[in-house]
Amino acid sequence: MALKVFNTLGRKLEEFVPLNPPNVGVYVCGPTVYGHSHLGHAKSYVSFDAILRWLRYSGYNVRYIQNITDVGHMTENDEDAGEDKIIAEARRRGLHPAAVAESFTRSYFEDMDALxxxxxxxxPRASGHIPEQIECARKLLEKGHAYEVNGSVYFDVSSFWKYGRLSGRSVEDMEAGARVEVNPEKRHPADFALWKRAEPGHIMRWPSPWGEGFPGWHLECSVMSQKYIGDTLDIHGGGIENQFPHHECEIAQGECTTGQPFCRYWLHNNMVTLNGQKMGKSLGNSVFLKDLFHTTEPLRDRDGNVLVEKSFEPAVIRHFILTSHYRAPLDFSNEALKAAEAGSYKLRDAVRELSRAARRAAQGPKVQGSQGPSTDAPRPLGPSAPRPLAAAPNATALEQCVASATSDAVRTALADISRRFSDAMNEDFNTAAAVATVFDFARQAGAWIRDGAPAGDLLAADTLMQALVGDVLGLRWQDTLGGAAAEAERNALIQILVDLRNDARKAKNFALSDQVRTRLATLGIELKDGPTGTTW
RNA sequence: GGUGGCGUGCCCGAGUGGACUAAGGGAGCGGAUUGCAAAUCCGCGAUUCAUGGGUUCGAAUCCCAUCGCCACCUCCA
Structure with missing residues (x-):
């Protein structure tokens, strides 16, 4: 089945045909780095991550670009009256704006790595592409799509007939609905800034043909996507709230510069709500990912109401996000998260059990054919450890794996699972149906293990499971034993044995108590009975 | 006010004209297993898809109206 995607341009499912197969150029709007990432970022980037993984799994050679906005994104009201978000945060913290951007860029990648x-x-950073943005503005001026006023350059929306086509609105409608006082420099209220004159005291500023200033927010995305992908993108992704005006402006800039279609497929992901309510800074109910992953006490909103009772590991959050569709809104609540956690751990245990059973059946710790990443020992996630893309399994490799199953019944079952999974993902990346499929798979695999299926069956099943769950869905749970947690658990386990041994000593069951001491000693753990208790 | 979208069991959430006697997860209940638990396994659970009309041989799926919710029109993933 061919991949179909819902294209916002045209608002319907379309077969996905890249411009230059097998190459696919994907651009997704990245974060403005003026604060820590929250649940909204998680939904957006986990959704697009699943999309990217599926494209690669399907055999496409994907180039994935995601910007970091570190300049020019204005706060509230008309963009011309607002303030640069990063500069505002820098003033609050007493830092240089670039330091703020750097710090939150790291924080963002940290959270995304965890997920x-x-x-x-x-x-690409917007601040690192100032010359390219100036050049783009210059070209647009030259072609008559823009005009300069007092050191600022504005795009003239009346010069681009397609303006409004993506979001399905007309320039006339917008004029009628304008709520904000219009910047008198603009010829039309819908015109937007390509370059802004920097007022005295504005820190982030660069020289330009129009004097010192800084780029308008929309410009970076057109410029950087086209620089790294080409005139026409295959896929542009982003949040639905940026459909207008941001993406509309990108199209205008991109197409007026090159004369080529800017992007073939526009994918928009939906928003998250929290207990049925919009999540937002102004509502005081934002949930930041770092808090959600690590908190030791309930997270509360501004009024002290509990939003989330406890922390959840990143894989559980990812799992929850993947059980819904990227185009549908997703409601977070404590109850929903707990349900997702229970389900996610059930899947985790089934996946690990299959892995162990496959290894056992093959009678060796290291097993050929099970090269998939072991969920027992997740590969380190960190700045320098993205997955080597060349090693990622693809559909063709998986077909061979399925065919390697020993018995006809299992081979048929695996082929069926694989097909259901693919059909789901090919239908506009239906991760919810894909997750449902792997749950069914896990249940069947449990039966095979109990019925003593031959090693060939279990190995094939394990390889497929690792590929679907670990590589495509990207579910990598924390190892329950690791680092400080492992140390604490080890000590707790020893304490249990010590307590039982002391019970035995009190009951004068010295055979048993000595056995405990001897056997621990063989593990290098020496027990010492002192007046205040037993130590080791 | 304008534009776009959504409303599926106790909860989350797939399904968008006939294979729906509506997926999957959570919670619940019954059973198997168990010294007791946990885990696991099997089974049950929406005659119904916000409400009311309509189109159709046939509708959760299409159309209209009403109610509720969300997004965008001003920054937000």
Missing amino acids: SVLRPDIS
Whole structure:
């Protein structure tokens, strides 16, 4: 079945045909780095990560670009009256704006790494592409799509007939609905800034043909996507709230510069709500990912109401996000998260059990054919450890794996699972149906293990499971034994044995108590009975 | 006010004209297993898809109206 995607341009499912197969150029709007990432970022980037993984799994050679906005994104009201978000945060913290951007860029990648979101191939910074943006504005002026007023350059929306086509609105409608006082420099209220004159005291500023200033927010995305992908993108992704005006402006800039279609497929992901309510800074109910992953006490909103009772590991959050569709809104609540956690751990245990059973059946710790990443020992996630893309399994390799199953019944079952999974993902990346499929798979695999299926069956099943769950869905749970947690658990386990041994000593069951001491000693753990108790 | 979208069991959430006697997860109940638990396994659970009309041989799926919710029109993933 061919891959179909819902294209916002045209608002319907379309077969996905890249411009230059097998190459696919994907651009997704990245974060403005003026604060820590929250649940909204998680939904957006986990969704697109699943999309990227599926494209690669399907055999496409994907180049994935995601910008880091570190300049020019204005706060509230008309963009011309607002303030640069990063500069505002820098003033609050007493830092240089670039330091704020740097710090939150790191924070963003840290959170995304935790969620197993694969890093983009290129993460261009807006501030690193000032010359390119100036050049673009210059070209647009030259072609009559823009005009300069007092050191600022504005795009003239009346010069681009397609303006409004993506979001389905007309320039006339917008004029009628304008709520904000219009910047008198603009010829039309819908015109937007390509370059802004920097007022005295504005820190982030660059020289330009129009004097010192800084780029308008929309410009970076057109410029950087076209620089790294080409005139026409295959896929542009982003949040639905940016459909207008941001993406509309990108199209206008991109197409008026090159005369080529800017992007073939526009994918928009939906928003998250929290207990049925919009999540937002102004509502005081934002949930930041770092808090959600690590908190030791309930997270509360501004009024002290509990939003989330406890912490959840990143894989559980990812799992929850993947059980819904990227185009549908997703409601977070404590209850929903707990349910997702229970389900996710059930899947985790089944996946690990299959892995162990396959290894056992093959009678060796290291097993050929099970090269998939072991969920027992997740590969380290960190700045320098993105998945080597060349090693990622693809559909063809998986077919061979399925065919390698020993018995006809299992081979048929695996082929069926594989097909259901693919059909789901090919239908506009229906991760919810894909997750349902792997749950069914896990249940069947449990039966095979109990019925003593031959090694060939279990190995084939394990390889397929690792590929679907670990590589495509990207679910990598924390190892329950690791680092400080492992140390604490080890000590707790020894304490249990010590307590039982002391019970035995009190009951004068010295045979048993000595056995405990001897056997621990063989593990290098020496027990010492002192007046205040037993130590080791 | 304008534009776009959504409303599926106790909860989350797939399904968008006939294979729906509506997926999957959570919670619940019954059973198997168990010294007791946990885990696991099997089974049950929406005659119904916000409400009311309509189109159709046939609708959760299409159309209209009403109610509720969300997004965008001003920054937000």
